[in-house]
Amino acid sequence: MSAIPSSPFTIGLIQMRCSSVKEESMKKAVSMLEEAASKGVQVACLPELFLTDYFCQRIDPAIFDLAEPFDGPTTQALAKIAKKTGMAIVNSIFERAAAGLYYNTAVIIDKTGEIAGIYRKMHIPHDPLFEEKYYFAPGDLGFKAFDLSVGKIGTLICWDQWYPEGARLTAMQGANVLFYPTAIGWQPYEKAEFGESQVSAWETIQRSHAIANGVYVASVNRIGHEGPKDGGIEFWGHSFICDPYGRILAMGSHDKEEILTATVDPKWSEQTRRWWPFFRDRRVDAYSGITKRFGS
Secondary structure, three states: OOOOOOOOEEEEEEEOEOOOOHHHHHHHHHHHHHHHHHOOOOEEEOOOOOOOOOHHHOOOHHHHHHOEOOOOHHHHHHHHHHHHHOOEEEEEEEEEEEOOEEEEEEEEEOOOOOEEEEEEOOOOOOEOOEOHHHHOOOOOOOOOEEEOOOOEEEEOOHHHHHOHHHHHHHHOOOOOEEEEEOOOEEOHHHHHHHHHHHHHHHHHHHHHHHHHHOOEEEEEOOEEEEOOOOOOEEEEOOOEEEOOOOOEEEEOOOOOOEEEEEEEOHHHHHHHHHHOOHHHHOOHHHOHHHHOOOOO
């Protein structure tokens, strides 16, 4: 039997500029997390790989030295903040699982400082300046939802946000909100022609996950230009939170550090699913083809 919906709770997104110096990024993250807690945030989410610059722009074997165990120093430091503030935290790390085996991982820390679970990024991109297949193995834990003191959440990561299958399978496990830690931006040569449409598509696909699954969606991005001045990536920010109707509850700028907050009400998800019973009407008997790469 499905659990009765939990009480409303407040979530927060930490839109920040990341540094190539770990200590600087951590200091800023901690400061913004503490500020979020002071605003009543009960679950906060950091951007993808927040601890450093987005190193996947280049291929360099030495970068593997940045990786750490999922319960390593970054998680331990944030666990202390979680316990101190009484606020759950979605932490994003470069995980070293074993020699030569690395993942892009979200560590979910409850307000007690205990690890509620981990999620390893399932979809790994390979594009100019996004050389993630060099660094990360595809996730091996599947799509997951996590029980926190305030309710149940799901966590996916960046490139996962373009895939309705991931959102669906996570929502089917009872998540009230889908968090998407993200590092996405414009390459300077394409911004003028495609920039607006890229951001619009990115926002639209994620709002559609909220509507199709009757859940809240919270996507947090970094800001700032990283890499060569005449190249690199300009991370576009625009972190946002939307409700199960896809309505924007909070939206960040493209170039400012901000803490975005909104209230998640699981009972509103319940009501929305009564009006739009997509789970009831799914033809689960007719979807076998979804496991094929293409065609029937």
